[in-house]
Amino acid sequence: MTTQVRCAGCSQEFPYHVVEQFGGLCPACVAGFATIEDPADSPLKPGATFGKFEIVGVIGRGGMGTVYRARHAGLGREVALKILSARLASDPEFVRRFEREARTLASLEHPNIVAVHDTGVEAGAPYLVMEFVEGVSLRRLLAERRLPPEEALGIVPQLCEALEYAHARGVVHRDVKPENILIDTKGRTKIADFGLAFIVGIDAPRLTRTDVTMGTPHYMAPEQVESSRRVDHRADIYSMGVVLYEMLTGELPLGRFSPPSEKSKVNRRLDEIVLRALEKEPDRRYQQVTEFHRAIESAPQGRDERRVVRGYEYKSRITIFGWPLVHITRGVDASGREVAARGVIAIGGRAYGVLAVGGFAMGVIPIGGLAIGLVAWGGLAIGALLAMGGGAIGTVAWGGGAVGYVAMGGGAAGYYAYGGGAMGKYVYSSHRRDPEAIAFFWRWGLVDVPSGRRPSDGPPDVERLKAIARDASKQSVVRVQALADLYEAEMYFGMRGHRTRDVVTSLLALTEDPDVSVRADLCRNLTGAVPPDLAGPLIRSLKFDSEASVREVAAEALGPLREVPAVQEALEAALRTDSARSVRERARKSLKGA
Amino acid sequence: MVEETSLGGPRAAFAETLWTSVLRAKDDGAALGRLIERTWKPLYFYIRRKGRDVEQAKDLTQAFFAHLMESRLLDKVERGRGRFRSYLISGLEHFLANEYRTANAEKRGGSVSTLGLDFSGAEREFEPSLAETPEALYLRAWAAGVLKESLQALGAELGSQFDAVRRHLSAEGERPSYRDSAAALGMSEFEFTNFLRRARLRLRALVLERVRDTVDGDAEEEAADLLRALGKKS
Numbered sequence: 001m002t003t004q005v006r007c008a009g010c011s012q013e014f015p016y017h018v019v020e021q022f023g024g025l026c027p028a029c030v031a032g033f034a035t036i037e038d039p040a041d042s043p044l045k046p047g048a049t050f051g052k053f054e055i056v057g058v059i060g061r062g063g064m065g066t067v068y069r070a071r072h073a074g075l076g077r078e079v080a081l082k083i084l085s086a087r088l089a090s091d092p093e094f095v096r097r098f099e100r101e102a103r104t105l106a107s108l109e110h111p112n113i114v115a116v117h118d119t120g121v122e123a124g125a126p127y128l129v130m131e132f133v134e135g136v137s138l139r140r141l142l143a144e145r146r147l148p149p150e151e152a153l154g155i156v157p158q159l160c161e162a163l164e165y166a167h168a169r170g171v172v173h174r175d176v177k178p179e180n181i182l183i184d185t186k187g188r189t190k191i192a193d194f195g196l197a198f199i200v201g202i203d204a205p206r207l208t209r210t211d212v213t214m215g216t217p218h219y220m221a222p223e224q225v226e227s228s229r230r231v232d233h234r235a236d237i238y239s240m241g242v243v244l245y246e247m248l249t250g251e252l253p254l255g256r257f258s259p260p261s262e263k264s265k266v267n268r269r270l271d272e273i274v275l276r277a278l279e280k281e282p283d284r285r286y287q288q289v290t291e292f293h294r295a296i297e298s299a300p301q302g303r304d305e306r307r308v309v310r311g312y313e314y315k316s317r318i319t320i321f322g323w324p325l326v327h328i329t330r331g332v333d334a335s336g337r338e339v340a341a342r343g344v345i346a347i348g349g350r351a352y353g354v355l356a357v358g359g360f361a362m363g364v365i366p367i368g369g370l371a372i373g374l375v376a377w378g379g380l381a382i383g384a385l386l387a388m389g390g391g392a393i394g395t396v397a398w399g400g401g402a403v404g405y406v407a408m409g410g411g412a413a414g415y416y417a418y419g420g421g422a423m424g425k426y427v428y429s430s431h432r433r434d435p436e437a438i439a440f441f442w443r444w445g446l447v448d449v450p451s452g453r454r455p456s457d458g459p460p461d462v463e464r465l466k467a468i469a470r471d472a473s474k475q476s477v478v479r480v481q482a483l484a485d486l487y488e489a490e491m492y493f494g495m496r497g498h499r500t501r502d503v504v505t506s507l508l509a510l511t512e513d514p515d516v517s518v519r520a521d522l523c524r525n526l527t528g529a530v531p532p533d534l535a536g537p538l539i540r541s542l543k544f545d546s547e548a549s550v551r552e553v554a555a556e557a558l559g560p561l562r563e564v565p566a567v568q569e570a571l572e573a574a575l576r577t578d579s580a581r582s583v584r585e586r587a588r589k590s591l592k593g594a
Numbered sequence: 595m596v597e598e599t600s601l602g603g604p605r606a607a608f609a610e611t612l613w614t615s616v617l618r619a620k621d622d623g624a625a626l627g628r629l630i631e632r633t634w635k636p637l638y639f640y641i642r643r644k645g646r647d648v649e650q651a652k653d654l655t656q657a658f659f660a661h662l663m664e665s666r667l668l669d670k671v672e673r674g675r676g677r678f679r680s681y682l683i684s685g686l687e688h689f690l691a692n693e694y695r696t697a698n699a700e701k702r703g704g705s706v707s708t709l710g711l712d713f714s715g716a717e718r719e720f721e722p723s724l725a726e727t728p729e730a731l732y733l734r735a736w737a738a739g740v741l742k743e744s745l746q747a748l749g750a751e752l753g754s755q756f757d758a759v760r761r762h763l764s765a766e767g768e769r770p771s772y773r774d775s776a777a778a779l780g781m782s783e784f785e786f787t788n789f790l791r792r793a794r795l796r797l798r799a800l801v802l803e804r805v806r807d808t809v810d811g812d813a814e815e816e817a818a819d820l821l822r823a824l825g826k827k828s
Contacts, residue, residue, distance in 0.1 A: 007765045015721045019765045022742060026765035030745055031737075031824035033763055034801050036794035125795070 044068065044083075051122040053081055053129075060137075060179075064196065065125075069132060079117065080130040082193075098126055104171060105195055112162035114182065114192040130192065135184035142178055142246065149266045150322040152247035153296060155181070158189035159240055160293035167233040167289060171195050174231060176239035177219040178246065218242060218252050222280045234282040237292055241277025241285075244296075253278055270299050313339065320344050327353070408446070416440050435462060460489045466506050469518075476515035483507070483518070487525045504530055508537040511554075516547045523553035530557070532564045539570040542587075548580035555583055559590035630659050634711050635719075636735035637686055642720055643728035644690065652713050658689050677816060678808040679736055683729070730823070737820035744800040752793065755779060758786075759793050 003016040007026035018027060043066050044055045053070040059080060060067045070081040102119035105128075109115060118129040138155070141147065147155075159181065166173065173180075173194050182190045217225055221238035224231045245253045248270070249263035259271035273295045279285040286292040311331010318325040327343030341348030341358065351358030354365065361368030361378065371378030374385050376394065381387040387394030387404065397404030397414065407414030410421065417424030418441050428437035428447065441447050468474060468482035486507065508530070510522045523541060530538060538561075541554035555574055561567040574587040634655055641651040662685070726734075749756040758775045770778075776786035798817075805820065806813040 005765050008768055009763070009765075014765065015719075017719050018721070018738075021719065021738070022745070022765075023760070024765060025745070025760060025763040027738060027741065027824045029763045029765070030741055030797075031821040033759075033794055034741065034744065034797040035818070035821045035825070036791070036798055 049073070050081065050083065050127070051120070053079070055081075064193075078132045080114070080132045080192075082128040082130060083122075084126045084128075095126075101195055102128070104169075108166060108169065108171060108194055110162055110165045111188065112158045112190055113166065113194060114190045116194075128196075131190075133182045133184050133190055133192075135182050138178035138181035138183060138189075138243070138247075141183060142250070146250055146264075147247050148322070149248060149264075149270075150319075152244065153270075153299065155183070155189050155247065156240065156244055156296050157293060159191060159243070160289050160296065162189075162191045163233075163236050163240070163289045164293065166194055167236070172231065172233050173236050173239070174224065175219070176236050176243060178243060181243065218254065221282065223282055232282070233289070234285050234287065237277050237285050237289060238279075238282075240289075240292065241274055245274050245278065248274070267299065273299055311339075315343070323353070406440075418446055460485055462486065462489055465489070469507070469510060472514060476517050479513070479515065479518050480521050483510070483521055483525065504534055508534060511537040511541045511545075516550060519545065519547070519550045520553050523550060523557045527557040528560050530561065532561055532567075535561050535564055535567050539566060542570050542574055542583075548578075548583055551578065551580065551583045552586045555586035555590050559593065562591055562593065626663065630711075632739065633682060633736075634659070635716050635739065636732045637682070638711075638713070638716055639720060639735045640683065640686065640728050640732040641690070643726070643731045648713070648717055654690065655711070655713075658686055661689055679733075679816075683732055733820070733823045737823040740801060740804050740820055741824060744797055744804055747800050748793065748797050751796065755789070759790065762790070 004013045005016050005019045006013050007029060009026055009029045010032070012026070012028050014027060019025070022030060043058050043061065044050060046055055046057050048055045050068075050070065052073050053068075054073055056069040056071055056078070058066060059069050065082060065084040068081045068083065070079055071077070072079060098119070102116070105116040106119065114133055115131040116128055117131065120127060120129075159176070163173065163176075171194060173191065175193060175196065176191065180192045182192055184190060219239045219242045221231070221235035224235045224238075242253060245251070245257075245260060248260040248266050251257075251263060259268075260266050260274050261268040261271050273292070276295075277285060277292055286295070311329070313331065314326065314328040315324045316326040324343040326345045327341045327348070328346075329339045329341040329348035332338055338349045340346075340350035340352060341356075342352045344353055345355045345357075346353030346361075346363065347357045349358055350360045351363070351366075351368065352361075353363045356363035356366045356371075356373070357368060359369045361371045361376075362373055364374045365377075366373035366375075366381075367377045369379045371381045371383075371387075371389065373383060376383035376386070376392075377388045379389055380391040381389035381394070381397075381399065383392070383394035383397075385395055387397045387399070387402075389399045390401070392399030392402045392404070392407075392409065394404045396406045396408075397412070398408045400410050402409035402412045402414070402419070404414045406416045406418075407422070407424065408418040410419055412419035412422040412424070414422075414424045416426050416428075416437055418428045418437065420430055422429040422432075426434045426437040426440060428434065428441050438447055465482045465486045469479050469486060471479065474482075504526070507522060507526065511519060513519050513522070519541065523538065526538070535558065538554050538558050542551055542558060545551050545554065551574070555571060558567050558571060562571060568591070571587045571591050575584050575591065578584050578587065637658065638651055638655045641654050642648070646654060748759070752759065758779055761770050761775065772783050772786055772790075776783045779786060779789070781789065801817050801821070802813055805817045809816045
């Protein structure tokens, strides 16, 4: 019977010789001691320290290890701390690569590359200290929503710039994928983990089977999956193609995949660019990122836009809400169809834009042969707010022929109409001047203002003037002035329509006015303004007014109406019988038309 | 023929990994010697637990290695065949099942008796319990070999500081407090716990290093299996 030893630490019993074999140590405790979890496997808690860093939180976990948001204890600076699996450190090949490559990575300084500040090994775990990027990964973004093509095409050039920079320094990323693409709060794109795939060796197929859990190989170039030795910078071009395809279509280009334009509403011209980046054979791809970059930059942004092949086209690089600031086209595309200009300022045969100028123009402010928009100006202008042109249709229309709530022009039809031949509810025309129309157009300065009046005075208030003229309690001089104003209103505002008749009728009532000067003034001023059927009051004045001076002006006022039988009769009677010589004289002149 | 291996010495015994050793053993006597050195004891325990007496087990162990060489069993070893530990035990099972070979074990084993394996020492360590299957015993012995070597390698790396680690793992007597251990090393308590943590991670890495090439697949899993075999019984 062998002696049993009871471990002071774990209370387990072991034969003495077993313990002795372990140099007096408890095998169970040693086994437990060795089963510590890798810091890369078991996330550190916020507040924990790792070397000089205090852990703030976990940013993400992946095959290579865990990325933390951490604070440098001394400097207080926030960093992204990537702690790689300690398992890796037991691989001497890894350690060699890590030491060799870390320096290169730290030397990459580019606004679109997540900077590596430092590298090292702490508690057996290799780590990288990187710039902390406040933002989201492209993976997160893609999970949340489908990116509009313009947004996708805004990300790619930034990736290109980062890769161009790195490739020029002989560094191949080898693991371009949405997880490694970050978009910061300012909308800037940054690539992380440059060359890390090489250091860790996840692009070496042998290792993928053994100790490194690898992510999806779908972003890897075919030659990279086959053998990591053959990999050069063109593998990154392939990966970028996969990322772009996924951004445009929401799918991965697996197997016999369709071109992006068949999967979503992107321009067919993008197909050839994406497909060329995705060529299986590196020699058939873009050979340099610069070429891919250029192709993307010159790719049409919108949905199925076409480009001018014969003619002229200018598109400014500055865009607002995905529209170029200026787009000018003149010519046809490959299929021979005219290419429309689309931009904030668009100029072309067909133009669509905030300010659109063209044969056919549509937009906020369209100017053109046919202009449709908010404020339209053109041969035929249709404007929601304002239309100006040969033919104009709009809330406010102004033109040769204008139709609108307010229409102005040679031929204008509207609720308020202004013009030579205007038709409508309230009209200001050569034939008819409605006070409502006068009041309406007055404020626009479209009404002829009588001399001595200013536009700000407003149109005369005819009803008030009539009331004053009729008011016997007023002094005759006041009523005569009111009459004068009414005549003026008649003269300037052309009250010859139905309204004018009404005014004349009411004026004629004043032939009964007790004041002789009012009666005389009235008759004098009504000369030529009285229609034949309203001649009665004037005839009455001529026949019966007690004042010779009134009868005299009545005889004069009737002159233009001498053709009317009743007037002729009255004038002849006055010529024969009037007691005053001046009246007889006047009647004779009126009859003669002098 | 047998090279002095330093089982228990400070040399990193698994610098050459087992699979490498196996593959080389096909035509390298020295490599074969190392392979035998690293595997005989778990195999011996397995045979003993299978009910053979000491003498039979001795002979069978030696005969199995002779069989390994003669039958060119190792020639069939290729990477990609899973765990070497399992490969070896299935080879042994096959060998034991063959009545003819077993009967002639003594004669055949004689040819490799020069291996000079310390059977009497092993016999002292042989502590079968009825609850433990031959396979479990084999696993435990294999695990103990790996862990012991890893521990020795750690000791060699840490030098004098290893003593502090030892005291925290000793089976006998009270274990010191962190504060006392830290003071003895001239560290703060925080520094000492960090040091312990690093030692643990290093030991784990050393175990993984030894396990890595005995498996074609998940080394983590094999290491976990081995450590579990030695670990605390619930």
